[in-house]
């Protein structure tokens with residue numbers, strides 16, 4: 001009797017338990033989700049194909065080898081209207097990278113200074129930094145861009161009345177015109193000397209560390225490295241007899257001729273992204289430093305370590321662990337915000353892609369390229385920052 | 398994300414997701430929703446497509462939208478307008494957001510074929526020109542080497558500019574913006590020396606500058622810009638209605654029928670004109686086109702003939718005061734010519 005009830009119970013449980021089995025249930029949900037996503041993609045793709053066919057349009061990336069036909073104002077590589085669309089995209093991509101890298105470096109420096117400044121015991125500095133953060137954090141980035149473009153840079157004088165600074169630098173509402181360097185024949189030896197200087201100083205550093213471990217004696221690493229890294233290229237430069245000349249800009253009938261120019265479009269985007277993102281980075285830095293427990297600096301003080309060394313060797317390394325992950329998202333934000341370039345006519349990837357989209361009509365392909373490139377840039381940044389994060393992580397024993 | 402990117406993405410998403418339903422012809426769609434969605438100029442280009450302070454749209458292109466509505470509904474006011482920048486106009490038409498595009502758009506072979514549109518009627522024959530401040534003392538475009546040139550991206554203008562300077566071996570610095578307002582502002586701020594676009598556009602833009610008299614339009618016309626309405630390709634019924642709405646306006650001018658005298662002309666004995674006004678016994682031109690027999694009458698009555706529209710929007714009756722020139726009737730040395738309505 002008891003046994004038979006047991007058996008029946010078991011049978012009931014195994015029938016329902018299949019439905020309530022968490023593993024199986026998870027698998028079913030996942031399969032359903034995957035199937036739904038696959039169906040959605042298939043549906044969208046077949047619709048696109050059908051619509052394109054109805055409109056007599058072709059899909060595919062083949063059109064990219066065609067002649068672009070339009071000029072681009074800001075290009076870091078040789079480009080003309082005869083270049084193919086692919087090259088135009090490359091120009092835009094390089095411009096995006098340039099703005100992102102410059103912006104990230106500047107934003108990090110400003111953010112670090114302001115973040116530390118907010119913790120300063122000097123009342124004025126702390127308040128100024130607070131005001132900075134609150135102002136820039138609460139304004140949409142597009143407005144910051146317009147502020148720089150329309151509010152600051154376009155108020156500069158006309159080219160014909162350019163502000164003339166020393167060393168043939170001219171500032172006007174068309175940008176900053178500077179002498180263009182013309183490199184001599186053996187100029188490449190100078191960057192080569194720089195690389196050699198860096199390598200030697202790295203080796204010196206490793207040896208000095210070893211010595212310090214063994215004998216406890218510290219060597220002047222910073223001084224020697226600086227001497228090597230700056231000294232070697234300078235010596236090469238003198239030895240080669242200054243293999244560089246400058247082509248200064250001069251005022252032509254319409255515009256400055258010769259020289260190189262940093263346009264107001266680049267400048268305002270660069271400034272805006274740097275200042276805007278710096279406000280967020282400052283907060284991250286402040287949080288990071290605050291996040292290191294007070295006991296750490298007290299212990300350092302008790303051991304007689306100097307305040308500067310305490311910050312550099314004890315507080316910052318621990319703060320970095322807190323800082324790096326949110327910092328990564330700020331870097332990604334800055335890169336993505338650089339697509340606001342289109343509002344002021346800076347030729348970034350989105351602006352150039354938009355022009356191609358319009359001139360060729362291949363919207364789907366261009367949007368796919370945009371998405372692919374931004375995802376790749378973002379993933380690469382994340383990977384690098386993750387690597388850096390693991391390197392910085394506290395090694396626990 | 399920028400607004401442009403957003404529009405493009407949404408446009409493409411629409412292209413991807415709304416398709417299966419939008420397979421009926423545009424005419425049926427328009428009739429079903431009860432109004433025409435017309436893509437027009439997004440930057441208040443006076444004379445072509447502009448909105449006044451009370452929200453009323455006027456312009457040569459706007460009149461064409463109204464003429465199509467008059468043909469389809471017998472009511473020229475059944476139009477909703479979508480203002481579009483040069484870059485946004487094509488995705489808007491491709492995705493079905495608008496039913497037709499009447500926005501000073503140049504008919505080119507690329508747009509007619511690869512972009513998936515159809516062009517036929519030309520409601521303004523134009524060409525690209527240059528505008529410079531008078532104080533620069535420039536007399537010809539060939540003197541422009543080294544200049545910074547303001548231009549709107551995503552236009553034929555941008556392409557012609559590159560070709561012209563290259564062909565004449567001149568240097569220039571492009572200063573490119575996506576929106577016309579931005580180009581205007583840059584030109585006025587002295588960011589560039591030269592403004593280039595369709596000559597009609599230059600006339601219109603010059604009027605909006607602080608001191609129109611301080612700017613000259615150079616004599617060179619560097620391109621052909623036949624501006625006309627565009628529709629999605631492979632919808633010949635709709636394509637016919639849009640094209641013939643324009644031709645009806647031109648034919649109206651050829652017949653000398655105006656808004657003021659059209660009712661009186663109904664009594665005509667001229668068989669050609671009778672057919673045009675839908676007065677012929679048992680005629681089926683309108684039916685074959687897919688609209689009412691009174692379609693042309695409604696266009697003339699509610700919108701006017703081509704000459705009236707031209708005069709009111711861009712000609713002598715407007716601040717622009719553009720001469721008829723190429724846009725005169727063929728019988729008066731111009732290029733406007735309506736195929737026979739029979």
Ligand SMILES: N[C@@H](CCC(=O)N[C@@H](CS)C(=O)NCC(=O)O)C(=O)O
Pocket residue numbers: 438439440441442481482483484501502503549551552553554575576577594595597598599622624
């Ligand atoms: N006809 C040329 C250019 C048309 C064009 O966009 N012109 C400018 C200047 S006249 C314009 O109307 N811009 C207004 C806007 O983008 O909202 C084309 O079809 O590409």
